[in-house]
Amino acid sequence: MAITIPGIDDLLAAHDRIRPFVHRTPLVTCETLDRMTGAELVFKCENLQKVGAFKYRGATSAVQSLDDATAARGVATHSSGNHAQALSLAARTRGIPAYVVMPTSAPAVKRDAVAGYGAEIIPCEPTLQAREETLARVVADTGAHFVHPYDDPRVIAGQGTAALELFEDAGPLDAVITPVGGGGLLSGTAIAAVHRAPGCRVYAAEPEGADDAARSLAGGVLVPSVDPDTICDGLLTSLSERTFAIIRAHVTGIVTVSDDAVVQALRLVYERMKLVVEPSAVVGLAALLTRREAVAGRRIGVVFSGGNVDLSRPWF
Template sequence: MTESGLIIPSLDDMLAAHERIKPVIRRTPVRVSDHLNDLAGCQLFFKCENFQEPGAFKVRGAANAVFGLDDAQAARGVATHSSGNHASCLSYAAKLRGIPCNVVMPHTAPQAKKDTVRRYGGVITECEPSTSSREETFARVQAETGADFVHPYNDPRVIAGQATCAREFIEQVDGLDAVVAPIGGGGMISGTCLTLSALAPDCRVIAAEPEQADDAYRSFKAGRIIADDAPKTIADGLLVPLKELTWHFVSNHVSEIFTASEQEIVDAMKLAWRHLRVVIEPSSAVPLAAVLKNKGAFAGKRVGVILTGGNVDLDRLPWINA
């Protein structure tokens, strides 16, 4: 579907993406914790996308883009810019298809994420930790390689792939009243909106964002995109701003955006490690932090929480190096 010059992915695009990527992704499990339910005052269901092979949900959108290329396009490879998880997931998908992958990453990206990209064969070009530097460096890399640009989130192929997560979620858990996911650029939230607006329209979509990188929250309240160039937060996967395509979904389908402080994010990360017994990165802890901070909004509800990734530098845990 085309709207105001944008190519808006549809439910059919999501369904086609799910069939395309099934051979290379995992149908991730859903975990629960009685203790976290008691803390939150609601029933929480955690969709563990950190269990994907590259450690993040972004493999869904990356695989849909890579395996949707024709042979001539694929031969030129793919390229992107990313703070980490999209880079590793695109490298993984490209490796599976046997094509080159070039990625631009901020030099401040966690070493664990850089190591994952290289393990999957991705070639890294480092840049300064700002949106402008990232995009300028990428333009040079793409011009040199001629690769197909797979944007981390502002790409209909990527959003259609991310939308498959919510499809699985509502198949695994009946009667969800809300689904909460982190928001940075908005790829996962957009995919969640795409699926739930069509298949579970009574289920609210709620985004969670760090207070120190709250441009999506401010955009939501202002009714227009407000972009920060270089926000700073331990939730390194949520540093990028909304773009036109993801803003379409956020402005039309998101019910609310809640924010959480750095300490609340760290506390939620610890709780998930301790009581779900799964490794998640700070960006993945933001939704739980937001739920615990806004208990009244979720009281007595059945709430789905998407744990988006688990790529953590174990030598630089936030509660050790705070």
């Protein structure tokens, strides 16, 4: 079956579509981190995006692309993470219903966040099968339009708009690095780079305990994520055939980092940059901090993907 891959025109169209609804997030620099890595780092702060994550770009891109009749029936997804919050707010902003299938095991703080954006939560058993069956039933009952967290060209195009802004605002970069979970942010970034920053290499980072993307890229075969074990709760999912195809074509390398390195990077960002970020957001910085010899002298864009974190977690 043919796979639809978004092009640069799709990213530019998505950017026009979402511009009235999303923050153009700031770039931030930090002398301490430049000194520690020997590189010149430019951070794109998607933790300061609405709902606290880049996911709001992709969700808004999808929701705003629907025709009125489709939109009126609402949108649906199965997620307990940032995509659920993002889709809920994107739907509310368009004035349409959102249905979120969420396992009964999801923490109350996540349920509350989604409910706070006005979505209807449909509980299900905490298995993949129950989740998919429940979603299918919701879609059949309501006529809602399913928006996948990453395996969707409109979502990928939306996520790529963060890199469009980075390249416009930062000037020339030798490389850009993002986290990789399902690959929506990474593949959108790669498409943006190929067309808007041709000399800029694209890298990703992921936790050692969820290294399916690194193994997939290294082996040339899509390896699913099985029993991931990491504090980076936004990076547990597997690539799709679509995101893997884009990543194989355009991504130079995927590096893995330990959870200890993630905690150290988190602490530096809180203490030195005064920014709240979630563990998943700093895998790229953790990768740079542990590979000083490879990055010294380079000018590197680093995407902080989100800042939705349980403040009572004892990381420090």
